[in-house]
Amino acid sequence: MSFMQQLRDRWARADSLVCVGLDPEPAKFPGRFAGDPDAVFAFCRDIVDATAEYACCFKPQIAHFAALGAEGALERLVAHIHSAHAGIPVILDAKRGDIGSTAQRYAIEAFDRYGADAVTANPYLGRDSLQPFLDRADRGVVILCRTSNPGAGDLQDLVAAREGGEARPLYQHVAEKVAREWNGNGNCMLVVGATWPEQLRDVRAIVGDDLPFLVPGVGAQGGDAEAVVRNAKSADGTGLVVSSSRAILYASAGDDYAGAAAAAARELRDTLDRAR
């Protein structure tokens, strides 16, 4: 089953728009993991098992594994999600982007080595840098559009025109290109940050209902979950994958970390469900 079909099934079955971000930072792990050489995998697995009921996706962030030399833990974590929680797709948050022959290697890294169902990608290098991802029709390609960080506007808000085209911010050009040109296989999503509710609305107006959004920035980054749903849901009340990482992972530093993570994921699910 394709990533997009899996996602639609999961929205319906779990009645949840919540994506649990997996950003392991050993310094924040509960004390019981101190000295455990397998702490990165074990902590993430516990969070996955505790929150799966409330999740439409899991999103491991690869830098948090790579900085620790924990590629093996990431491989095992994706395999664990697929075997213990079949039907919940995994988005590998890697924001890759390079020329075509190298992008091909990144696609192998994400989809074949790690077995991710989707990967995040950066559009700055243009279409051919995304093509090896787009060509994998059964996998998802989650393209940066308007991000959630303070400096997002440095380039993304520059107002650009093209010959014969309307002047609009760069992020809207990206939205338009993805919707009209790059989504031929129907496997694209867009990253639009929760910290910018107006931009969510603008992008939804450009791309219509068929392109889901990955929305980071609720929780630790301060985005308003209800405003996200109000501004960006599709007509059927789905179309959103709302990601929270630190607020779920590190909800408690005590032995109740798994229960606290589950409660945080459930609360976000409920908040989002009330708003749609």
Next chain:
Amino acid sequence: MSFMQQLRDRWARADSLVCVGLDPEPAKFPGRFAGDPDAVFAFCRDIVDATAEYACCFKPQIAHFAALGAEGALERLVAHIHSAHAGIPVILDAKRGDIGSTAQRYAIEAFDRYGADAVTANPYLGRDSLQPFLDRADRGVVILCRTSNPGAGDLQDLVAAREGGEARPLYQHVAEKVAREWNGNGNCMLVVGATWPEQLRDVRAIVGDDLPFLVPGVGAQGGDAEAVVRNAKSADGTGLVVSSSRAILYASAGDDYAGAAAAAARELRDTLDRAR
């Protein structure tokens, strides 16, 4: 010694603008590496040792290691360059870009885990996504500006204005931001592809002589090495790190692979030197 000082010293000592790109593809390795479990490291090491005399930098491309699960080979390769060829800086080609807290993890990956002297980075997320790299004043940050691939213009050539600012292509905005705002520690470079000689000239005019360029796209991608030097060298005839990967690495598939790589690197050095 900082990356930038190392690079300047190396330009002077080696009299070379050549960067040897290390993109291991086992299917292209000479037959003698068949079945060798350490082939990725061994092949790259042989290329490094054969071409060091003609190189101002080495540039391993991380996707080619990650797709193979060969992080260990990359760690050892960087360590080998530093120990056997001290004074030749290593640029890790990773094109990372993410929000600040994650960018911090990518900086640890590149500079601490792998020990790279510089890393390539993507500017789409704006200044705070680059800050953890910029803050490492002793390391280099090589920021994508105008890339060498066919789709580069999809976004990079969009003509953008800012309030009170002149309308110019996006890649020129990036050049200007790096030169005027982001290069406070003097540790930035720009990626400008060899396939676009006019853009090289335009970017040099914007940023002046103090910002070196990493120039991919000569060799397999077809860029004209002499046009690169003519359009983009700084006043003293340096300012360029001209990268060639496949044309050097795979110059011969026979047992003379190392000698053929050395000859290709020497020829590129000589071509570039004649033009400056």
